[in-house]
Amino acid sequence: MDQELLINMKFYSTNNKSLRVSLQEAVLKGLADDGGLFMPERIPQLPADLFTSLASASAGALESQSAELAFAVAEAFLGEDISAAKLQRIVSETIDFPIPLVKVKEGVYSLELFHGPTLAFKDVGARFMARMLTHFREKEEQDITVLVATSGDTGSAVANGFLGVKGMKVVILYPSGKVSEIQEKQLTTLGQNITALEIKGTFDDCQRLVKQAFSDRELTQQITLTSANSINVARLIPQIFYYLIAYAQVLEKNLPVVICVPSGNFGNLTAGLIAKRMGLPVEKFIAATNTNDIVPNYLSTGNFSPKSSVQTISNAMDVGNPSNFVRMLDLYANDVHVMRQDITGYHFTDDETRQTMKAVYENHGYLLDPHGAVGFAALDNYLTKNKATGIFLETAHPVKFLDVVEETVGKKIEIPERLAACMSKPKKALLMENSYAALKAFLFKNS
Numbered sequence: 001m002d003q004e005l006l007i008n009m010k011f012y013s014t015n016n017k018s019l020r021v022s023l024q025e026a027v028l029k030g031l032a033d034d035g036g037l038f039m040p041e042r043i044p045q046l047p048a049d050l051f052t053s054l055a056s057a058s059a060g061a062l063e064s065q066s067a068e069l070a071f072a073v074a075e076a077f078l079g080e081d082i083s084a085a086k087l088q089r090i091v092s093e094t095i096d097f098p099i100p101l102v103k104v105k106e107g108v109y110s111l112e113l114f115h116g117p118t119l120a121f122k123d124v125g126a127r128f129m130a131r132m133l134t135h136f137r138e139k140e141e142q143d144i145t146v147l148v149a150t151s152g153d154t155g156s157a158v159a160n161g162f163l164g165v166k167g168m169k170v171v172i173l174y175p176s177g178k179v180s181e182i183q184e185k186q187l188t189t190l191g192q193n194i195t196a197l198e199i200k201g202t203f204d205d206c207q208r209l210v211k212q213a214f215s216d217r218e219l220t221q222q223i224t225l226t227s228a229n230s231i232n233v234a235r236l237i238p239q240i241f242y243y244l245i246a247y248a249q250v251l252e253k254n255l256p257v258v259i260c261v262p263s264g265n266f267g268n269l270t271a272g273l274i275a276k277r278m279g280l281p282v283e284k285f286i287a288a289t290n291t292n293d294i295v296p297n298y299l300s301t302g303n304f305s306p307k308s309s310v311q312t313i314s315n316a317m318d319v320g321n322p323s324n325f326v327r328m329l330d331l332y333a334n335d336v337h338v339m340r341q342d343i344t345g346y347h348f349t350d351d352e353t354r355q356t357m358k359a360v361y362e363n364h365g366y367l368l369d370p371h372g373a374v375g376f377a378a379l380d381n382y383l384t385k386n387k388a389t390g391i392f393l394e395t396a397h398p399v400k401f402l403d404v405v406e407e408t409v410g411k412k413i414e415i416p417e418r419l420a421a422c423m424s425k426p427k428k429a430l431l432m433e434n435s436y437a438a439l440k441a442f443l444f445k446n447s
């Protein structure tokens with residue numbers, strides 16, 4: 001193609017399609033100036049022979065196959081801004097762990113997304129985003145400080161994603177005494193460029209302190225701060241990878257393939273919808289939630305009514321106003337009828353989730369975490385009425401929800417080695433008052 005005609009992919013705001021920014025700006029900003037979420041201006045098509053050419057690869061080649069598929073997606077969106085060699089490196093550093101599709105019972109498969117360092121799917125997005133941020137800051141002299149407030153999981157995925165990444169410092173704020181022991185160990189034993197601040201307050205206090213830092217001109221003029229938040233396009237795009245990786249591992253392609261996504265903020269599902277638009281032959285997506293059923297409710301009534309979130313045992317999905325819903329609306333031009341052709345919604349109570357965990361363990365010997373259990377239950381329901389091959393995303397390792405899982409299935413769970421290793425390390429955190437002055441003084445000293 002004529003070089004002159006190559007126009008780099010731009011990203012628009014869901015609030016205003018004519019507000020377009022470069023990839024670099026979208027990644028560094030996270031959120032558009034008008035408060036919208038960024039979307040790619042075009043959805044590239046996958047090469048028609050992508051999967052047939054893969055099918056000839058040998059059975060043991062899952063990891064090279066995965067890297068190849070991930071690269072195809074990354075290049076389609078980002079290849080005009082980042083060289084192929086650099087993208088290859090970012091992709092292979094991001095998924096340096098397996099993403100296997102495991103058979104649970106006839107026609108039902110679990111896509112195990114928990115083999116990364118923090119045992120949850122957010123590792124994929126966080127690791128990719130960390131590398132994208134470094135890529136775009138290479139020309140700059142100053143270090144970037146990533147400031148995150150966490151109630152548990154997101155913080156460790158982000159921190160791990162940035163661990164040892166040059167030019168990046170990560171400061172995590174977490175509420176003292178309000179995260180689980182495993183979560184605290186994951187946050188406080190990393191060392192290197194990661195500092196954990198144990199705030200004498202709640203998660204809301206931590207979030208407020210972070211917000212205050214971002215709006216403090218005196219601070220931001222001297223320190224480059226970034227939020228590395230979950231709505232960044234650099235987290236959305238890598239989540240497309242594993243839908244292709246899942247599909248490539250399905251052997252019975254005589255039946256339509258459906259994919260069920262246990263959801264909270266709906267970033268994961270949005271990535272799947274984009275994969276379908278790229279040409280991935282998925283017949284249907286299933287949106288599975290706990291009692292925070294805002295999106296299933298929208299799909300059945302056409303009304304979007306955000307609420308305060310309700311606490312459940314699948315707590316990473318306790319979201320009352322899903323942030324990526326605006327991206328879903330954007331993809332379907334605000335038309336619930338069209339959205340329904342691609343997505344079916346289900347929601348389950350904690351009791352139903354526990355029953356599913358217990359039944360699946362007893363009948364099939366497969367241990368689900370509470371999030372995966374919501375996904376399994378929704379898929380199972382769907383498959384009683386529809387003939388398809390079903391995949392659900394197992395978004396976290398059951399050990400991350402040790403108490404609930406052990407109590408429900410009545411069995412001790414073995415702690416994986418990579419987690420046991422961090423459990424035996426000493427906690428290193430800076431105990432801090434719930435005070436903005438204290439945080440600011442720390443940030444100045446730390447930079």
Ligand SMILES: *Cc1c(COP(=O)(O)O)cnc(C)c1O
Nearest residue numbers: 263264265266267268316395396
């Ligand atoms: C974040 C999370 C989810 C929900 O993902 P969204 O993209 O917010 O819908 C589901 N399961 C686990 C374990 C998570 O950490």
